[in-house]
Amino acid sequence: MMDWTDRHCRHFHRLMTGRAMLYTEMVTAAAVIHGPRDRLLAYGQAEHPIALQLGGSEPADLAQAVQLAQPFGYDEVNLNVGCPSDRVQSGCFGAVLMERPGLVAQCVAAMQAETDAPVTVKCRIGVDDQDPEIVLPEFIETVAGAGVTHFIIHARKAWLKGLSPKENREIPPLDYDLVLRMKRQFPQLTICINGGVAALDHARDLLDQGVDGVMIGRAAYHDPAAVLMGADALWGDEVGRDAFDVVANMRPYIADHLAAGGRLHQITRHMLGLFHARPGARAWRRVLSTGASCDGAGLEVVEEALAQVRAPDADGL
Structure with a gap:
């Protein structure tokens, strides 16, 4: 959601749901270290709960970025290992890191050392010619071994060669069953699902099947009233907004x-x-x-x- 979920967007969305976790745009560790930090990281207190979404592949850089972000008080820090954009592939982060679970484990371990907030990982089920049935559980096991207990899984492969970022959101088939099996295989972990969910009824159905949470991106942006205004009802709250x-x-x-x-x-x-x-x-x-x-x-x-x-x-x- 780069260039979309800026602080204005998040304030607008928070007026429709008090419960849902809001995520920042993906910000690279290098930008946090060398760029306009306040502009990149500042947010309104009304936006809580809010997660900072980082991109990077150098443990030391990610650790420094988390350290610099610590005073801003984010409720969660998320490492994006799912974005298929050419901009992130060229920097060796995003979905390409699905091929290097050991490096991801090093990254999250370094990040956790700099914050008391939960460090989470957003990933794909695999990339290119990988077999998700083999790769995804191995990835989860390796990264969980570094202390991560919360994964948000986009239930599609990312094809890093041959598909645009837009096509990667639409063409690779969804495999919700695999993500649901990951929850059964790793019941001690928080497993959330992402990809292709455009309505609250669909989200409710996936929750009923056993996942711990559902991330909704573009549908929440393009039709925010339909997706966000009823979201708090999933927690049993009364919804009186229009x-x-x-x-x-x-x-x-x-x-x-x-x-x-x-x-x-x-x-x-x-x-x-x-x-x-x-x-x-x-x-x-x-x-x-x-x-x-x-x-x-x-x-x-x-x-x-x-x-x-x-x-x-x-x-x-």
């Missing part, structure tokens, strides 16, 4: 951002899917998309967009 409440609660956050010199589209680009599949949704998206990028755009653009959704003759979806 999309209009979310817009109302975003107003002071947007106003503060604008007063600090920020631009409207930096926030509203994450809000385009809020009224997905509702009357007026297309007009909501159009007004925000065209108006929020204009110089001096302010809350009046949000109000204009909201009026399109409320209009009784609002155009189609």
